[in-house]
Every structure is written in C-alpha cells, then in structure tokens.
Amino acid sequence: MSDLKQDFFRYVCQTSPEPMALEIVCAEGPYLITRDGRRYLDLLAGIGVANIGHGREEVQRAIAEQSQAYLHPMVYGEVIMEPQVRYARRLADVLPGEIDVIYFINSGAEAVEGALKTARKFTGRQKLFSFDHAYHGDTFGALSCQSEPLYRRPYEPVVPEIHVLRWNDVGDLERIDCDTAGVILEPVQGEGGVRIPDAGFMEALRERCTEVGALLIFDEVMTGFGRTGRMFALEHWPVAPDIVVMAKALGGGLPLGAFAGPRPVMQCLSTDPPLAHVTTFGGNPVSCAAGLAALEILQKEHLPARAKTIGEALLSLLQSLCQEFAFLKTARGLGCLLALEFHRAEDCQKFTRLCMQNGIILGWTLFRDDVIRLAPPLILQETELQLLDRLFRQVCRDIAKHRAP
Numbered sequence: 001m002s003d004l005k006q007d008f009f010r011y012v013c014q015t016s017p018e019p020m021a022l023e024i025v026c027a028e029g030p031y032l033i034t035r036d037g038r039r040y041l042d043l044l045a046g047i048g049v050a051n052i053g054h055g056r057e058e059v060q061r062a063i064a065e066q067s068q069a070y071l072h073p074m075v076y077g078e079v080i081m082e083p084q085v086r087y088a089r090r091l092a093d094v095l096p097g098e099i100d101v102i103y104f105i106n107s108g109a110e111a112v113e114g115a116l117k118t119a120r121k122f123t124g125r126q127k128l129f130s131f132d133h134a135y136h137g138d139t140f141g142a143l144s145c146q147s148e149p150l151y152r153r154p155y156e157p158v159v160p161e162i163h164v165l166r167w168n169d170v171g172d173l174e175r176i177d178c179d180t181a182g183v184i185l186e187p188v189q190g191e192g193g194v195r196i197p198d199a200g201f202m203e204a205l206r207e208r209c210t211e212v213g214a215l216l217i218f219d220e221v222m223t224g225f226g227r228t229g230r231m232f233a234l235e236h237w238p239v240a241p242d243i244v245v246m247a248k249a250l251g252g253g254l255p256l257g258a259f260a261g262p263r264p265v266m267q268c269l270s271t272d273p274p275l276a277h278v279t280t281f282g283g284n285p286v287s288c289a290a291g292l293a294a295l296e297i298l299q300k301e302h303l304p305a306r307a308k309t310i311g312e313a314l315l316s317l318l319q320s321l322c323q324e325f326a327f328l329k330t331a332r333g334l335g336c337l338l339a340l341e342f343h344r345a346e347d348c349q350k351f352t353r354l355c356m357q358n359g360i361i362l363g364w365t366l367f368r369d370d371v372i373r374l375a376p377p378l379i380l381q382e383t384e385l386q387l388l389d390r391l392f393r394q395v396c397r398d399i400a401k402h403r404a405p
C-alpha cells in the first residue's frame, strides 16, 4: 500500500468500511484518472456534481481570475461581490417565475436547513413534512426529514415536528393541514432508489399545500442543472414550488448551495430579528464564479437536452439487460438519473464491484442495497455508450455464469 493510501486510512476520518480508495491525480470529461494510470468512467459525476464533466477550462479560468481578485472580503450579505450578484441574477432567470431571490450557502444540507427555517419563520407554523425514503442531507434538520431508522436512530432525538408522508400516496396528503409550515421533497428521489412521482401526484401535492397555506419546497440538489433532461426537474410538471433548494452542480465543482424563493417569502430573513439567518462563507465568490461558468456551459451546449438523449439511450440499454438476464428486476429513470434494480442485493453489489474492476464507477443507493444508480456527466459520447453496452453485457454474463440458483 502506498504511503498516501496508508495515511488516507490512518488520518482521514472514514465513512465506510470499504471506500473506493482510488488515488485520483486528474479528471477530464467523464473520466477520473488514477496514480497508476487507469482511466475510470465516472457514472456518478462525483455524485451529481460534474454535470458538465470534469476539468472544464472555462471553469478553471473563472476560478483563477476570481481567486486573483479576492477570496473572502466579508460574511454573506454585507458587501457586493460581482460573481455572486451575477450568478443570483442568472439563477433567477432560469428558475420559475416568482422565484427570484437567492440565498447562497455552502452545501446542500445547509440549503435544506435554510429552506426549512424559512418555511417556519414565514408561516409562523412549526409542522413540517417530508417523504419516506427521502434524503436531504446529514445536518440535524435535514436528517430529521429522513424516515430510515437505521440512519436516524444513532442521532435521536432529532428535530421535532417533522413528519413523514407516504411517497405517491395522494390520500396521505390530507395530513398536510393548516398548522403545516412546509413540505419538502426531491422531485425524483435519489438515495431512495430513483423513485419518480406517479402521474397526478405533484399536482395533488401542490393543490393541498396551496389549500392550507403550506410552502412547497423542492430539493433539486441532485435533480437540478440538467440532470433529469430539463434545467430543473420541476419543469416536468405543471406546478411551481415556493422554495427551490440547490447544491452539487450549482458550484461547478466547488462547494456551493442555495435556497431560493419569491421576494415576500425570502424577506422574512432580514427582519424580526435582523440577521435571522447568517453564514460566513455562503456564496463564496470563487464558488459563484465557478458555478456561473458551469451554468453558461450547460446552456451554451444544451446539456439538459443532451441529458434526455443520453438518458434514453442508457435506459433502453438497461431495459434490454433486464429482458435478457433474469437476476435483474427492472430499470427506470428520468434523463440522466437512472436506476437498475436487482432481485438480490448480493447481485447488485457484485455488479458494482465488477464494473469497478472494468473501470466503471457506479454505486448502490443509500436506502436500497438492491438498486444501482447511474448519474453520469451529461456529456457522454457515442464511444462511452458503446463501451457501456459491451461492458454491462459482459458483467451480466459473468454474474449469470457464477450465480447460485
């Protein structure tokens, strides 16, 4: 084992018993390159971050220019930083109509915290709802929106008055009442195994929230920035949320999160008391410069549309594998957020391991050990699609050959 690898295991706090532990020296396009010269096709895009691919020059240049000008002049919200203001304005342009005030923060979980606090403060109500199998991050408020006892129990008691609704169950929406401050959901659940809302569910949810005056919060941390074939997943339904939460691809590869809403809602954070929600590093100008450059690439190269095309090709490949190999159960996806479901968790793990041995990075989801998620950069070319066709078939044949009945 190299010295660096030993130090990684010895000094860097570990989060899993079996980390990938690849020593990355460079990243370009959809590939990660390791010290031993191997090229890995990154089908997770750094977990939903590298939507435009790795190592884009435009982003590197924006980072270099901004870091020469200044890094951190003042806490969030006090001085005018050009990249932050420009990015807020551009985001207001791509978000739905009235959502035009952006609060920048550092990460997805922090942005979720901000959105939940805003819902409570704006409505003066306490009750919040999330959905079963949801994942919104690992800070206390965000963790409290998770229903999985495995991940909640070690940290209990969690934040009170956060309740869980059943996904795709229109009847359960009746529990959202006049004491409800807000309801948070991922438009497509990621860690829950790529669960897509049934027809009519979003409309019913929007209607119920409007009826009782609760804020509807879309967590677009994973689904935003072209991932599902539209700039934001919310564009798939004829409904608009009240607050949108963003992170991951928002920073173009640097840490950045944001929650955004209409002016009357977001205004509640500056009064009664003033400085009701503050952050030191939120909206860091270097992160904003990188994010803005990344958004420009997404728009210029029409990557949301490209995500739709790539996603359709990948989904038809996964579906044809399901027809051919009986140990596969089903495949689903929206744009470039896809899932391959197995009958048995052990086959799912084997598939992941064999793919890794063949230079493909993918992984199972947090709450489903029988589901593999694919969330590649939105720039895959025909060569990569052909490579995946060949390697996935080879891996499946291998599993079928050695599988116990």
Ligand code: PLP
Residues within 6 Å of the ligand: 047, 107, 108, 109, 110, 112, 135, 136, 137, 138, 186, 190, 191, 219, 220, 221, 222, 247, 248
């Ligand atoms: N929300 C969703 C939907 C996520 O997928 C994630 C992270 O995976 C988060 C929130 C938390 O984001 P972060 O890890 O930046 O705190």
